[in-house]
Amino acid sequence: MDLQTQIQLLINNAPRDGLTPHLVSAISPVLISITKRLRHSQYYILQNSEENWVLTTLSNRANPGLERRVVYAFPTIQDVSLTSPAGLDPQMLAKIVPVTHILFQLVALEPVDSIVFLETPGQTTHTCEIQRSELLNLLQQQMKQQQKGKQIPPNIA
Numbered sequence: 632m633d634l635q636t637q638i639q640l641l642i643n644n645a646p647r648d649g650l651t652p653h654l655v656s657a658i659s660p661v662l663i664s665i666t667k668r669l670r671h672s673q674y675y676i677l678q679n680s681e682e683n684w685v686l687t688t689l690s691n692r693a694n695p696g697l698e699r700r701v702v703y704a705f706p707t708i709q710d711v712s713l714t715s716p717a718g719l720d721p722q723m724l725a726k727i728v729p730v731t732h733i734l735f736q737l738v739a740l741e742p743v744d745s746i747v748f749l750e751t752p753g754q755t756t757h758t759c760e761i762q763r764s765e766l767l768n769l770l771q772q773q774m775k776q777q778q779k780g781k782q783i784p785p786n787i788a
Contacts, residue, residue, distance in 0.1 A: 674704035
């Protein structure tokens, strides 16, 4: 599924509250620009029986007090078992998700620090990590640019 179709699906499935579809449309350039760093248009996300994304807590070897919570995104269903024994748990399900939808969900996933996209099937060494803080920063910049473009010039009269 191409990126424009993914964005259109996000817009179509957004709550009809008069705001969210416009918001998705406004932030779509950021979502698309980030996806260009990635190799695949969709990834598998491991979910528990309640359909919540499975979080993995990573510790820094040099400083064990430093932790971050990540969600892994896998290029193929076979790769799900490469990084986590949870991939072998029958209570877990790997669901394929369009990449723009993963990034859009990251905005709302407060306990998550980043999404780690595994880029090469069969390998865990080639990854691309998208940090939630970076995404939020880019989205804020995009929204400010959108608002500047809509301001009425002071000398319009």
